[in-house]
Amino acid sequence: MIETDVLVIGAGPAGSAASKHAALGGANVILIDKKSEIGTPKRCAEGIYDHGLKWLNIEANPQWAVQRINGGTIIAPDMTRLTLDERVLPEKGYIIERKVFDKYMAMDAARAGAEVMVKTLAKTIKREKGEDFFSVTCQQMDESIDIKTKIIIAADGPESRIAKALGINSTTKPQDMISGVQYEMVGVNCERMDLIELHLGAFADGGYAWVFPKGDDIANVGIGVSSASKKPAIEYLDEFIKKYPPLNNAKAVELNVGGNPIGGLIGQIYDDNLLVCGDAAGQVDPVTGGGIILGMLGGMAAGKVAAKAIKDKDYSASRLKEYEVLYDEYTQGAIPKLAVARDVYLSLDDNDLNQIVNAFIGLDLKNMSLSDFVKVFFKLSPRLALKFRKLFKIIL
Known part of the structure; x- marks a missing residue:
């Protein structure tokens, strides 16, 4: 014993x-x-972020921190790109x-x-x-x-x-699990390989797709979809890859699958x-x-x-x-707040997502306060503002 x-x-x-x-x-x-x-x-x-490592008192090691990330790009269903990089965000991170x-x-x-x-x-x-x-x-x-x-x-x-x-x-519960599938791919040709990409829309059936660069022309390309989806997650991912030009010449060298509790x-x-x-x-x-x-x-x-x-x-x-x-x-009680944010996201259709992303294009995001962001949402439409009302009550 x-x-x-x-x-x-x-x-x-x-x-x-x-x-x-x-x-x-x-x-x-x-x-x-x-x-x-x-x-x-x-x-x-x-993906991990600098503040998280700081909270844990962990220093990034080049043995596992393989790509510096300076922000990200959100891609709406209509392909409008909202880039939040080092000019806007103080937070950086790594792909490990x-x-x-x-x-x-x-x-x-x-x-x-x-x-x-x-x-x-x-x-x-x-x-x-x-x-x-x-x-x-x-x-x-x-x-x-x-x-x-x-x-x-x-x-x-x-x-x-x-x-x-x-x-x-x-x-x-089944509705609280997402099915994830991801390829590690070579031959990826994104606009900037120091930014992660998040692709939103109905094509992901309640989730989103991602491209996380890992250095050179390598990236993790994946998708998370509802566990109640009618098709296997890998079919959604393969369709996304075929339609996204920066991945036209990319080839998979590894496949990862699994479920995530959300x-x-x-x-x-x-x-x-x-x-x-x-x-x-x-x-x-x-x-x-x-x-x-x-x-x-x-x-x-x-x-x-x-x-x-x-x-x-x-x-x-x-x-x-x-x-x-x-x-x-x-x-700081983040998880319950994020759960509300997810409920809001699931209530949005492609038109809503297009409206939201386009509303922030051209704004001085670096100097906007939280209340300024809220005002943008309220200017969109009463219907959209109502969807975000519960979330705003929590974060304001």
């Missing part, structure tokens, strides 16, 4: 962040992952090599003192009545091992199997001896489906709270409730 203070299940960015900060807080930590190679398979468009990034985050956890076990699958979790710890039986290679832990941090992805086994409803936080992200973070907790942007930074902030909060609970020798839900408070503080 191996004994530890904290067992983190899942070595994605959120799990590695949880392991790192729990170890830095003085806890004995074991991080396990069922895969033999951390970071595979890739299920991500691979996710397979390398995930390994580096796990290495950071190991350097902080966590023990990392790959090819290790949690099979069964038991807690006898009156006990203040879990007994976890794992399959490691061809060997069965038992781990005794005071706290489990579940970071095992969407619809967490671990959280569900421990009594938390982690099921994602319904916001699951109802409960902590319990006695248990914390849930990352995709498992629904710590994902409901608008874009992006979850690297939001998930890692969840991991950081979970790790810090777990370490404090170990020192206090109190692993009860009432002690671990601090995690929920700390995460809300780190993210």
Whole structure:
């Protein structure tokens, strides 16, 4: 029997962040992952932003930060392009090599003192009545091992199997899941390879398409569509690629598929001896489906709270409730607000999107205040203004 203070299940960015900060807080930590190679398979468009790295106290490393991004271009259904680059936005970011990034985050956890076990699958979790710890039986290679832990941090992805086994409803409703598919392509010829592109419209069936440059003529080209779509996501993506001129000569060298939860936080992200973070907790942007930074902030909060609970020798839900408070503080309550923004987006048709994008063309975006942006929406039409009313109430 191996004994530890904290067992983190899942070595994605959120799990590695949880392991790192729990170890830095003085806890004995074991991080396990069922895969033999951390970071595979890739299920991500691979974009991160500078402020997120700053919040996490992570410096960009050229080993994984492969392309500097100076902003983005929003493309309306009528192909009007609204570019928000370094002349307008102070925020910059990177396209990363996710397979390398995930390994580096796990290495950071190991350097902080966590023990990392790959090819290790949690099979069964038991807690006898009156006990203040879990007994976890794992399959490691061809060997069965038992781990005794005071706290489990579940970071095992969407619809967490671990959280569900421990009594938390982690099921994602079909309408709260988007189907994503992406090619890594070579031969891409976008107008600017230092800007991401977001393509909006009904062609994406409730989602959007993206082109995320990775350096030279390489880019991630993908689409996210409603899980209720009548066609497979890859058919929507192939149609988009055929119609978009900068991709006429592009060729796919990798295919990534997966589902992203966009319904916001699951109802409960902590319990006695248990914390849930990352995709498992629904710590994902409901608008874009992006979850690297939001998930890692969840991991950081979970790790810090777990370490404090170990020192206090109190692993009860009432002690671990601090995690929920700390995460809300780190993210400034962003996820519920973004969920409202997604509802607004889903209510817009192609004409609405064309109107909105065209309304901002030629404006001095750099010097516009938030109230100035709101005024633009109200000038469009009463019908559109009404759709945005609930969102404006939250952000103003």
